[in-house]
Amino acid sequence: MSDKENIHISSYKEHVSTWLALILLTFMTVFVSVFGAELRTLSVATAMIIATVKATAVGYYFMHLKYDPKIYKIMMATVLGLFVFFMLMITLDYITR
Amino acid sequence: MTVDTLPYTTFFKAKKGIMSWLFTLDHKRVALLYLYSIMTFFLVGASLGILMRLELFHPGKDIVEPHTYNQIFTLHGVIMIFLFIIPSIPAVFGNFFLPLLLGTDDVAFPKLNLFSFWLYVIGALFALGTLVLGDGPADTGWTFYAPYSVRTGTNVTMSVVAAFVLGFSSILTGLNFIVTIHRLRTPGMGFNQMPLFAWSLYATSWIQLLATPVIGITLLMIVAERVFGVGLFDPSIGGDPVLYQHMFWIYSHPAVYIMALPAMGIVSEIIPTFAQRTIFGYKAIAYSSMAIAFIGYFVWGHHMFTSGMSGPAAYIFSILTFLVAIPTSIKVFNWLATLYKGSINIETPLLFALAFIFNFLIGGLTGLVNGALAADIHLHDTYFVVGHFHYVMFGGTGFAFFGALHYWFPKIWGKMYNKKVANTAFATLLIGFNILYFPMIILGIMGMPRRYYDYLPEFTFWNQISTVGSWITVSSLIVLIVNLFVAANKGKKAPDNPWDGITLEWQTKSPPPLENFDKMPKIPEGGPYNYPNAKSSS
Numbered sequence: 001m002s003d004k005e006n007i008h009i010s011s012y013k014e015h016v017s018t019w020l021a022l023i024l025l026t027f028m029t030v031f032v033s034v035f036g037a038e039l040r041t042l043s044v045a046t047a048m049i050i051a052t053v054k055a056t057a058v059g060y061y062f063m064h065l066k067y068d069p070k071i072y073k074i075m076m077a078t079v080l081g082l083f084v085f086f087m088l089m090i091t092l093d094y095i096t097r
Numbered sequence: 098m099t100v101d102t103l104p105y106t107t108f109f110k111a112k113k114g115i116m117s118w119l120f121t122l123d124h125k126r127v128a129l130l131y132l133y134s135i136m137t138f139f140l141v142g143a144s145l146g147i148l149m150r151l152e153l154f155h156p157g158k159d160i161v162e163p164h165t166y167n168q169i170f171t172l173h174g175v176i177m178i179f180l181f182i183i184p185s186i187p188a189v190f191g192n193f194f195l196p197l198l199l200g201t202d203d204v205a206f207p208k209l210n211l212f213s214f215w216l217y218v219i220g221a222l223f224a225l226g227t228l229v230l231g232d233g234p235a236d237t238g239w240t241f242y243a244p245y246s247v248r249t250g251t252n253v254t255m256s257v258v259a260a261f262v263l264g265f266s267s268i269l270t271g272l273n274f275i276v277t278i279h280r281l282r283t284p285g286m287g288f289n290q291m292p293l294f295a296w297s298l299y300a301t302s303w304i305q306l307l308a309t310p311v312i313g314i315t316l317l318m319i320v321a322e323r324v325f326g327v328g329l330f331d332p333s334i335g336g337d338p339v340l341y342q343h344m345f346w347i348y349s350h351p352a353v354y355i356m357a358l359p360a361m362g363i364v365s366e367i368i369p370t371f372a373q374r375t376i377f378g379y380k381a382i383a384y385s386s387m388a389i390a391f392i393g394y395f396v397w398g399h400h401m402f403t404s405g406m407s408g409p410a411a412y413i414f415s416i417l418t419f420l421v422a423i424p425t426s427i428k429v430f431n432w433l434a435t436l437y438k439g440s441i442n443i444e445t446p447l448l449f450a451l452a453f454i455f456n457f458l459i460g461g462l463t464g465l466v467n468g469a470l471a472a473d474i475h476l477h478d479t480y481f482v483v484g485h486f487h488y489v490m491f492g493g494t495g496f497a498f499f500g501a502l503h504y505w506f507p508k509i510w511g512k513m514y515n516k517k518v519a520n521t522a523f524a525t526l527l528i529g530f531n532i533l534y535f536p537m538i539i540l541g542i543m544g545m546p547r548r549y550y551d552y553l554p555e556f557t558f559w560n561q562i563s564t565v566g567s568w569i570t571v572s573s574l575i576v577l578i579v580n581l582f583v584a585a586n587k588g589k590k591a592p593d594n595p596w597d598g599i600t601l602e603w604q605t606k607s608p609p610p611l612e613n614f615d616k617m618p619k620i621p622e623g624g625p626y627n628y629p630n631a632k633s634s635s
Binding site for chain 2: 079082085086089090092093094096097
């Protein structure tokens with residue numbers, strides 16, 4: 001990796017914006033779990049989607065994935081894809097029993 | 098005096114004292130620490146297996162009570178899976194040979210490597226601690242299926258904590274290998290110039306890294322349910338036992354490839370050496386390792402066809418299961434093609450590699466029978482599964498492990514074993530192994546359930562044949578191990594490259610020096626299976 005790739009300084013604006021987004025998404029999770037409890041599976045699915053968005057934001061901005069070579073993004077996407085497959089197959093089993 | 102014959106300090110003699118071993122950062126010494134520990138637990142696990150076979154010699158009670166039998170087969174499984182098979186090839190031969198095969202001096206994180214070993218020891222102490230603490234070892238089987246694992250009074254919590262800690266050891270080893278392969282390859286060695294054992298370790302490491310955390314959290318959920326009564330898996334408190342099976346097998350099926358892929362890597366190293374030609378279909382073998390690791394994530398449901406899982410999910414898992422056979426058969430084809438018209442030199446390691454192919458084919462094909470939905474209804478939870486599993490694990494990985502031990506023995510210790518004794522031990526082991534496990538496949542088709550303490554009289558004959566096989570197997574293993582033990586201490590000095598090996602690890606001295614190579618290795622033209630040996634330079 002070249003020196004140019006090693007040097008990347010994120011702006012305060014980017015950090016604070018990401019942090020605010022994470023706080024907002026946390027409130028959304030709480031809101032859905034409290035007011036959408038009767039939706040059962042849908043409320044769980046919503047919470048999982050919000051958690052995934054939060055994890056992606058942390059990886060991309062706070063852990064500097066956005067500056068990393070493409071191969072690391074592909075690795076992260078593969079892992080996320082595997083997790084989605086796990087959830088889909090278990091859900092498929094439940095709803096088709 | 099040439100450079101090659103100059104005296105040097107081997108990694109054995111670079112530092113002295115017990116502390117230099119217990120807290121070593123040298124990957125070769127860590128590998129040997131693993132080897133001695135793993136072999137110890139293998140002998141414990143094998144002893145428990147012998148006890149099971151003795152108990153099953155006649156219907157009814159022979160030597161132990163039913164409850165003790167349940168604990169014995171659980172401890173046998175936990176020790177053999179978590180303490181032997183999973184760490185065996187990666188932790189021993191991966192640690193020793195990955196840096197040598199990549200042309201570097203150590204793994205990326207030597208301290209993390211040592212930490213992994215000590216986590217392994219701590220996990221092992223937890224597993225063996227169940228023998229003397231609480232209400233004895235778990236009696237659930239190594240799968241810890243809920244809801245029984247939540248309700249039984251035996252020491253499930255401690256067994257589960259053992260598996261949890263051992264999982265961390267496995268994750269850290271995988272992480273270390275991935276970084277080593279990405280960062281420490283010798284200059285000029287691209288991914289497609291890596292030896293195939295390194296490729297197989299790379300594929301394995303991704304499974305260790307991504308799948309093991311799932312079993313970690315699942316086992317902690319069992320503890321949470323037992324200790325705090327959280328309703329996760331036990332239907333009487335609102336849980337779902339099928340969810341446990343999903344989560345358990347999301348890890349434990351890919352874990353089968355943690356066990357099998359490094360063994361395939363070993364075979365890919367042994368065959369070109371003893372065929373004296375470069376490997377046939379390098380890229381096909383390398384990429385099929387990655388394909389097996391990848392597809393292996395999607396097939397866990399085939400363990401659950403009779404669990405009450407839905408029909409549509411079962412169809413999908415059955416189809417995906419058959420896909421795994423494709424990259425596996427690609428490997429077998431390429432191994433045989435490498436042998437074809439090769440200058441074959443029949444030595445003990447090659448015999449183990451060929452036995453691997455034979456046993457693994459039986460294990461793989463019986464696996465496809467289990468993967469077929471209709472056949473599985475009859476065969477699920479019968480001795481057919483036990484036979485299939487042991488053909489893959491012992492006949493496959495076990496034989497590859499012992500093949501690797503004989504192959505790299507002169508490189509590790511710089512000495513040679515008695516080949517006649519080794520060949521005799523191999524032959525009797527192969528015979529004993531098949532007498533031990535093939536009757537299980539027959540018993541399963543006849544309908545004998547697995548994990549049962551007692552059985553119907555019509556199953557007696559094959560059970561007794563199987564038990565006789567266990568005696569031959571264990572006797573062979575004792576001869577095999579004693580032969581190597583004697584050779585390590587009093588064996589004749591072996592040359593640096595006794596097999597005329599054509600891969601990088603044979604380019605250094607035996608045993609290797611602390612830094613592995615005197616100078617930075619260069620990649621030969623024609624790939625990683627084209628290094629010079631005595632024949633090519635003469």
